[in-house]
Amino acid sequence: MTRVLTFGTFDLFHIGHVNMLLRAAELGDHVTVGVSSDALNFSKKGRYPVYREEHRMAIVASLACVHEVFVEESLELKGDYIREHRADVLVMGDDWAGKFDHYRELCDVVYLPRTAEVSTTDIIQSIRDDL
Template sequence: MTRVITFGTFDVFHIGHVNMLVRAAEMGDHLTVGVSSDALNFSKKGRYPVYREEHRMAIVKSLACVDEVFVEESLELKGQYIKDHAADVLVMGDDWAGKFDHWGDLCEVVYLPRTAEVSTTDIIQSIREDLN
């Protein structure tokens, strides 16, 4: 059995998220998803997600392609998460290309292309502009 792991915030869930998770699931038999905690998202992006972590986790877990979901508390713990979930493949979006290559000693590292023309940041910005 090939176990795949991926990570993300999955805020304002959109087709890009669906595409990424479906493609990641197709790379193995079991897909585990680490959903960034609210605090981790704040430390990465300087803002809290629109949806609370438990809601984002429920959305991701509801997808047929996802087998397991957990809270990602820290970027520095990725190696431990890979070990804890016995992952054979780490899948990330190509916006992270090269940034996780050092985990190649624990598992295969694959970067998938992002869905063109869709971005959570852009969606949130567009909504803010429409409100003003």
Template sequence: MPTRVITFGTFDVFHVGHVNILTRAHDLGDHLTVGISTDELNFSKKGRYPIYRQEHRLEIVRSLDCVSEVFYEHSLDLKREYLLEHRADILVMGDDWKGRFDEFGDICEVVYLPRTADISTTDIIQAIREAEL
């Protein structure tokens, strides 16, 4: 039986940190499913819409060899349902979320991977804005 890994994220302004977490998540199993936060979900979490539209973010992530399947994450409240629907054996999240998803340990293993140092979408967006001034 293949080991099914799942992770979630916005994956806006795609960068090497995104590549790193997705390849490391893939290495934990045989099948990697990625939930892409919708534009509306991102706005509700961060108070801003992503730079790239959800359709573009989904296609970028879908194009990676390490990704087996992608879907839209519409609500944080449906995380348990997404894990069950996609038959996740392992949930992978960045370690900036450490402890936040431990409640799902009853249905799958929860793994927090270290984020790539010195890179974040927020910092990239800020640097671009400052360069425009």
């Protein structure tokens, strides 16, 4: 069995999230997803997600292509998460290209292209602009 591990915030769940998770599922038999904690998202982006972490986790866990979900507490723990979840493949968006290559000693690292013209940040900005 090939185990795939990926990460994300998955706030305001959209087609880009779906596309990434479906493509990740094509790379293995078991998909585990680390959903960024509210605190981690704040430290990365300077804002809290619109949806609380338990809600984002429930959304991701409800997908047929996802087998396991956990809270990602820190970017620096990726190696520990790879070992803990026995990942054969780490999947990240191509906006992170090259940044996780040092984990190739633990597993394959694949960077998938993001879905063009859709991002949570842009959706949030569009909503703000309409207020």
